[in-house]
Amino acid sequence: MKHGPPPPSADTPGEEKATLITLLKKRSIIILCIALLMGANGLSILEPTLPQHLHDTFDMSTIMVGLVFMTDSIGYGIASPVVGYIGDKWHGRKPLLVLGMVAVSIALPLLSVPDQIWLQFVVAAVSGACLAILLNPILPSLAGTYSLSSPHTPLLNLPLCCFSQQRLWMRWVEVLMGKSMCVLCFFKTKTKSSP
Numbered sequence: 001m002k003h004g005p006p007p008p009s010a011d012t013p014g015e016e017k018a019t020l021i022t023l024l025k026k027r028s029i030i031i032l033c034i035a036l037l038m039g040a041n042g043l044s045i046l047e048p049t050l051p052q053h054l055h056d057t058f059d060m061s062t063i064m065v066g067l068v069f070m071t072d073s074i075g076y077g078i079a080s081p082v083v084g085y086i087g088d089k090w091h092g093r094k095p096l097l098v099l100g101m102v103a104v105s106i107a108l109p110l111l112s113v114p115d116q117i118w119l120q121f122v123v124a125a126v127s128g129a130c131l132a133i134l135l136n137p138i139l140p141s142l143a144g145t146y147s148l149s150s151p152h153t154p155l156l157n158l159p160l161c162c163f164s165q166q167r168l169w170m171r172w173v174e175v176l177m178g179k180s181m182c183v184l185c186f187f188k189t190k191t192k193s194s195p
Helices: 020-024 027-058 062-089 093-110 117-135 138-144 153-193
Strands: none
Touching: 020 027, 027 062, 027 093, 027 117, 027 138, 062 093, 062 117, 093 117, 093 138
16 A cells, blocks of 8 residues: 655644644735734724715615615625636736725725715725625635645635635525615505504
């Protein structure tokens, strides 16, 4: 019976152990973490400020504000598979990441510019697509930064891939739940206002 070389272990010379310190020494990990923080901060700034802006500017009800956020999620949900396909097909995750950073830094401030309601919905969908361009390449890039010969790579890739797929499904569930809540609220207000 012929045996191949023994699997590499973390104790072999030239192979680093997978620790938090060794991961944070990699420049690509730091850049990906900054991009992730940029996307998360963009969303965390939007959620408390945009509803107040929409109410002050357009006198929008809470249902309409929810529809604006739902439009953002729809833009993200539509763009996510396209961005994933482009990133996987042409191995262009780094250019997508840079494009996403530039696009998000332009799209998020544009949410305060529209002076018409329909334009606000368009800008919200575009900002969701820009967030997809920024956030989708991050997890596969994180999984790919670790050496393929490392014994820890399968352990690192599996949870990241599952999280990435789970995140996409969670966004779709969020969109569907938002739609159903808006439809229910719409019909509930219609039945109350009818004699």
